[in-house]
Amino acid sequence: MNIFHTKDKKWFKKWDEFNQSQLLGNHLQDPTWLSSYKAYGFDLDLVLCISDDKEILGGYLAVIARKSIFKFYIIPQGPIVSKEVETDVFKKILNFAIKRSKVLKSTALQVSIPFSNHPKIKDFTFQTDLKNKVPYKFKLGKIFKYVYAGYGMNWVDLEKFNDFEEYLLTLKAQVRRNIRLSYRKNSYTNTFGKNNDFRLSDIYKLIELNASENNYSVKSYSSLKKPFNFLLRKDKLICNYTVLNDKIVSTGFTIDTNNYQVYLFGGTMRLKPDTKAGYSIHSENIKLSISKGYKGYNISMGGSKGVKDFKSKFGAEEIYFVEPDYHIIHNNLLYISFKVADRFLKKYKTKVSKWIS
Structure with a gap:
């Protein structure tokens, strides 16, 4: 088993196929759909967990939302993990996300995980008993709202x-x-x-x-x-x-x-x-x-x-998903500065939306 990040188009294509093949697959992990954020100067980061036979077992596609000195590492709805290896791979991928977001000097990491036991959508979500596999460093709650994150299904x-x-x-x-x-x-x-x-x-x-x-x-x-x-x-x-x-x-x-x-x-x-x-x-x-x-x-x-x-x-x-949002703040000073700036930017919502929508 190997976990790594990549920009290789070959792996992006394989991720697209994996996303479509999995019940947990969703449009907020679709590389084509998320590529729309590139028009605003944001970037994408693909992380994969593969078997020794180079088959994808799980992973995620993150949006790196960057403006000025602030950088947020956002997983809009994920990770996606094969049901067969869910318990083993889920926590490892989230731990990798912590390390990866630190390496990229992100202000904070945010992930929205689709937890639900609701009988109508449970096939397309993680069961809530997997919550105990979320690394203890994560705190509940959403801190960055400018990249749309999944929070339920209508x-x-x-x-x-x-x-x-x-x-x-x-x-x-x-x-x-x-x-x-x-x-x-x-x-x-x-x-x-x-x-x-x-x-x-x-x-x-x-x-x-x-x-x-x-x-x-x-x-x-x-x-x-x-x-x-x-x-x-x-x-x-x-x-x-x-x-x-x-x-x-x-x-x-x-x-x-x-x-x-x-x-x-x-x-x-x-x-x-x-x-x-x-x-x-x-x-x-x-x-x-x-x-x-x-x-x-x-x-x-x-x-x-x-x-x-x-x-x-x-x-x-x-x-609604059950408490889907988790975050880790890597740089408290920068995050406090962001909150102050964010309050100011709200006064100019229309202009700001041109780069944060």
Whole structure:
């Protein structure tokens, strides 16, 4: 058994394949998706644990978030470890992360570990009894929030359905009507890559427009263009959009992890009369999930109260990981300085988001 860090493209490719092959695999360990952070001057650090036969047993992909004198070593959702060697490898990888982040002179190390015994998502998480394997040096809690970290799954359970119509029958009558209305009142819903009539940048503009109108920040399209194209070529990105009178009125970007789909973000125009355009975006994802035999659809955590209420209409259940966030501060003086600077930067949130989103 050997644990090491690498920049070798060959190992990045193998990690991508390993991530897709494991039930613990997730988009926050996908090298293509995390590469979007490079547009902001951040770097990636791949750490692998391999057998004597050079087979990957586990590992993680960390984001090295650096600005000015501050450097944070962030594992967004991991590590990922083969179930067969979970007990042996889990702690060793975390101990390696401590040493590795020190070598890189990081201000602090942060890792978000998906612990849960919830019956609906337990196949895709570590069981909570593995918490006793987390090295004692770690403290609970999140100290750096500018790299998105997994904290739960907003799960639409699909395990018992053979087709979309069966699923529809479990929803409230009003929701069923809204889904059908979405298909009837809008011109059509399409998936990018099938008879494209819009550019990907055109589809993303609606997300940027929604963010601007509601005063929140999103990643720039320029930072996502390359990852989007790579993910599309690998059939891992699903981009649905709904059109009314030759105009995009709703859109959604989703990643297929090979075990389930996870919705990333989307946007919908406010129309009068309301054509319920957003309903068809998630309906298309759910149809595809059922056809692939996936146990569920992760419609994503978070959002405003209105967004959360909308997601719940599809039967989604917010399932939080059990105390997922751990950290170690390597340089107390720098960390205190960062906290002071962070309070100042919050006053200029929009400008700051250009390098921390």
